Amino acid sequence: MLKQYDAKAFFDEMMEEDGKPKSHYEQFHSILNRFSTEDLHEKNETAQLSFLRQGITFTVYSDKTGTERTMPFDFIPVIIPPEQWGKIEKGMKQRVRALNLFLEDIYNSQEIVKDGVIPSDLIEENPYYYKEQASGLKIPHNNHIFLAGIDLIRDENGEYRVLEDNLRNPSGMSYVFQNRFVMRRVFPEFFNSHEICTLEHQLSHLHEALKSHVPENSKQKEHPIAVLLTPGIYNSAYYDHVFLAQQMGIELVEGRDLIVKDDVVYMKTIRGLQRVDIIYRRIDDDFLDPEAFNPESLLGVPGLLNAYRKGNVAVLNGIGNGVADDKAMYAYVPEMIRYYLDEEPLIKNVETYFLRDREAREYVLENLNKLVVKNVGSSGGYDMLIGPHATKAEIELFREKILQEPHQYIAQPTIRLSRAPAFQKNRFYPCHVDLRVFVMGGKEHKVLPGGLSRVALKEGSLVVNSSQGGGGKDTWVLKRRGDDSC
Numbered sequence: 206m207l208k209q210y211d212a213k214a215f216f217d218e219m220m221e222e223d224g225k226p227k228s229h230y231e232q233f234h235s236i237l238n239r240f241s242t243e244d245l246h247e248k249n250e251t252a253q254l255s256f257l258r259q260g261i262t263f264t265v266y267s268d269k270t271g272t273e274r275t276m277p278f279d280f281i282p283v284i285i286p287p288e289q290w291g292k293i294e295k296g297m298k299q300r301v302r303a304l305n306l307f308l309e310d311i312y313n314s315q316e317i318v319k320d321g322v323i324p325s326d327l328i329e330e331n332p333y334y335y336k337e338q339a340s341g342l343k344i345p346h347n348n349h350i351f352l353a354g355i356d357l358i359r360d361e362n363g364e365y366r367v368l369e370d371n372l373r374n375p376s377g378m379s380y381v382f383q384n385r386f387v388m389r390r391v392f393p394e395f396f397n398s399h400e401i402c403t404l405e406h407q408l409s410h411l412h413e414a415l416k417s418h419v420p421e422n423s424k425q426k427e428h429p430i431a432v433l434l435t436p437g438i439y440n441s442a443y444y445d446h447v448f449l450a451q452q453m454g455i456e457l458v459e460g461r462d463l464i465v466k467d468d469v470v471y472m473k474t475i476r477g478l479q480r481v482d483i484i485y486r487r488i489d490d491d492f493l494d495p496e497a498f499n500p501e502s503l504l505g506v507p508g509l510l511n512a513y514r515k516g517n518v519a520v521l522n523g524i525g526n527g528v529a530d531d532k533a534m535y536a537y538v539p540e541m542i543r544y545y546l547d548e549e550p551l552i553k554n555v556e557t558y559f560l561r562d563r564e565a566r567e568y569v570l571e572n573l574n575k576l577v578v579k580n581v582g583s584s585g586g587y588d589m590l591i592g593p594h595a596t597k598a599e600i601e602l603f604r605e606k607i608l609q610e611p612h613q614y615i616a617q618p619t620i621r622l623s624r625a626p627a628f629q630k631n632r633f634y635p636c637h638v639d640l641r642v643f644v645m646g647g648k649e650h651k652v653l654p655g656g657l658s659r660v661a662l663k664e665g666s667l668v669v670n671s672s673q674g675g676g677g678k679d680t681w682v683l684k685r686r687g688d689d690s691c
Contacts, residue, residue, distance in 0.1 A: 207224070207234075207237075207633055208224070209633075210224070210633050210634070210635065211635060212224065212635070214624075214635075215361065215621050215622070215623060215624045215635070216359060216361050216362065216363045216621070216623040217623065217624050217635065218284075218359075218625040218638065219234070219284075219625055220626070228286075229286040229683060230284055232398050232399060233282070233284065233395060233399070236395055236398065237281075239394075242631055242632075245280075245628055246631050248392060249280060249628060249629075251391050252278050252280055252387050252388075252391045253275070253277070253278060255387045255390065256275045256276060256278055256383070256387065259383070260444065261275060261276055261380070261383050276380055276676060276677050277675070277676030278384065278387065278677055279627045279628060279629065279678050280388065280391070280628060280678075281625065281626050281627060281628060281678065282658070282680060283625055283640065283658040283678050283680050283681070284681045284683065285680065285681065285682050285683065287682070287684060287685040290402075290654070290682045290683075292365070292551060292552070293357070293365060293552070293642060294652045296365075296550070296551035297355055297552075297644050297652050298644065299548060299550070299551055300355060300367065300370070300538065300542065300552070301350055301355070301644045301646060301650060302545075302546065302650065303538065303541040303542040303544075303545050303546055304353070304372060304529050304538065304541065305347075305348060305350050305646065306541070307529055307541045307545065308349040308523060308526060308528070308529050309344075309347050309349065311334070311528065312339045312340045312341070312342070312525060313340065313341065315328075317541070317545075322537070322544050323534075323537050323540070323541075327537075328528060330612075331527075331528045331533075332527075333373075333490070333525065333527025333531055334525060334527075334528040335490060335498075335524055335525040335528075336525075338490075338497050338498070338510055338524055339523070339525035341514075342513065342523075343421055343516050344519070344523060345417070345418040345419060345421075345519055346417070346418070346646075346647065346648060348418065348523075348646050348647065349522065349525075350372050350522060350523065350526065350644075351414060351415065351418065351521035351522050351523075351645070351646055352375060352378075352411070352521075352522060352643060352644070352645055353371065353375060353643070353644040353646070354371035354376070354377065354642070355367060355370055355641070355642045356368040356369040356370075356639055356642075357639060357641075358555070358622050358623065358639045358640075359622070359623035360620050360621060360622075361620075361621040363623065364553075365552050366552065366553050366554060366555050367553070367554050367555070368555055368639060369530070369535065370535060370538065371530055371641075372522060372527070372529050373489070373490075373522060373527050373530060374442075374487050374489070374522065375641070376441075376442035376445045377442075377641055377643075377657045378411075378448075378449065378643055378653070378657070379444060379445045379448035379449060380445075380657055381653065381656060381680070382404055382408070382448070384657075384677050384679040385404055385679055399681065399683065400683060400684040400686075401681045401682065401683060402655065403654075404655070407653050408449075408452045410645055410651050411449075411453060411645050412453040412454070413647060414645045414646060414647030414648075414651070415431050415453065415455075415521065416431060417647035417648050418483050418519040418521055419482060419483070419519070420482055420483070420517055420518055420519045422516045422517050423482045425482060429482035429483055430472070430479060430480060430482050430483070431453075431455045431481075431482065431483035431484070431485060432450075432455055432456045432472060432481055432483070432485070433446055433449060433450040433453075433456070433458070433484075433486075434458055434459070434460065434484050434486040434488055434506075435450075435457055435458070435488070436459070436487065436488050436504045437459050440487070442487065446487050449485075455485070458472060459504070460488070460504050460505045460506050463506045464478070465506060465509060465511070466478075468511050468512045468515045468517055469512060469517045469518075470484070470506065470512050470517065470518045482518060482519065483521065484509075484518060484519070484520050485521045486521065486522070488504055488505060490524055490525065490527065492504040492505050493505045493506070493509060493510070493524070496508055496510070496511075497509075497510035497511075498510075510524075532579055532581040532582075532615050533559065533581040533612075533615060535554065535615075536554065536557040536559065536615070538550075538554065539553070539554055555617050555618070555620060556617060557615050557616070557617050558615060558616040558617070560607055560611040560612070560614045560615060560616060561611050561612045565616075566607065569607070569616040570604060570607065570608075572592075573595075573600045573604060574592045574593065575592050575618075575619060576590075576592045576616045576617065576618060576619060577589065577591050577592065577667075578590040578603050578607070578614055578615070578616045579614065579615055579616075580614060581614065582613070590603040591619065591667055591668070593619050594665075594667070619667075622667060623637070623638060624636060624637050624638065625638045625658075625660065627660055627662060627676075629662060634664060636660045636661050636662055636664070637660070637661045637667055637669065638658055638659065638660045638661070638669065638678070639658070639659050639669050640656050640657070640658050640659075640680065641656050641657040643657075655679075655680035655681060655682050657677060657680070658678040658680045659675050659676070659677060660675060660677065660678050661675050662675060662676045663675075
């Protein structure tokens with residue numbers, strides 16, 4: 206069935222160059238070959254309809270024809286053998302520990318700046334650095350990162366590399382669980398012959414991590430009240446908010462549902478006001494509290510920052526986390542790991558050019574047709590140039606952007622992203638993939654086994670973001686033989 210599939214041009218997750226499946230895909234490949242093309246098409250349609258019926262959607266603000274879309278799904282999973290997953294898991298914990306120590310440091314004593322490891326202007330001039338609002342806050346466990354989403358890719362040699370850190374409001378965890386649910390429902394045959402790390406208890410771990418952030422002055426430390434604060438139904442990740450609130454058994458609230466009295470946060474209920482101890486916010490810093498940030502915000506809660514500063518409520522993820530997941534700061538994370546942990550990074554970065562540096566800028570401007578250029582403050586695949594696929598006009602546009610605001614951009618080599626088979630429109634073809642790994646932080650760090658494999662379903666595309674035409678795959682982490690845990 207995969208006879209015409211080309212696995213030679215890039216590192217392939219599933220297939221060897223000779224057309225045979227890799228050892229950890231052999232069982233899956235054998236079962237796949239039992240289905241006819243018609244069977245697979247029918248099952249694939251059933252899977253897509255399942256997402257539609259459950260209302261699993263995301264929003265694309267830039268689409269003039271309609272904003273609400275279902276996440277495209279591809280049923281061929283990305284399978285990760287246990288020894289590979291072990292390295293990923295250790296690497297993710299290491300990275301998040303270092304990033305958390307960095308955030309604690311720069312909002313307090315700034316030792317990493319004093320020691321000359323990171324230039325002070327990269328921090329002080331960063332638009333996501335909220336020195337006034339976030340400095341000196343008493344944070345439970347000194348943990349700024351309740352939930353991180355770290356994006357990994359594999360290069361032409363199959364080596365995992367970190368592409369991006371997401372420490373503010375990483376989205377997509379709901380799709381991990383729904384991909385698995387749909388996969389089990391539509392393709393139960395695949396699960397009978399594979400020992401896969403379960404997702405069954407992971408949301409309980411997330412809930413435990415959430416509840417562990419009890420603020421200093423809570424009156425209900427044994428049973429703290431937590432809520433998920435959403436901007437509302439028009440937010441692109443609203444489905445994610447609904448799913449996580451439901452699965453953790455906490456209230457989903459908007460800013461208008463909360464009120465601050467005497468520096469204590471309360472939730473309005475039909476039985477009166479109920480004290481809130483922990484807020485898992487999915488609202489950006491600027492809109493969180495109109496008294497401390499953007500005064501025109503209608504989404505936040507007036508007085509929230511004062512309540513936080515007095516130790517009466519915890520806000521997760523931490524205020525000002527954006528300074529650590531900025532694309533310019535990304536290049537310094539290996540140095541953070543060495544500085545704070547005295548360890549070498551287990552998973553490397555992608556090579557990065559700072560365009561504020563004159564020599565790097567000159568090199569990049571001469572090689573725009575070969576490189577990827579990114580705005581340090583953008584996400585979702587926006588304001589990005591992929592040189593090999595760009596037109597002359599697009600290249601010239603980015604040349605002007607770089608010359609006008611060099612500090613606003615970084616550049617990276619065009620990595621030959623790994624590919625995996627996808628089945629769409631009755632045929633198999635190779636598509637580029639990446640993996641968003643979720644790290645939960647509380648009293649300790651836990652890594653969700655697998656994560657969200659994102660796939661560029663448009664042939665030849667390197668952009669996996671759902672807002673840019675990408676889709677999702679289930680991600681299987683295989684268990685070690687004789688080991689029931691992962």
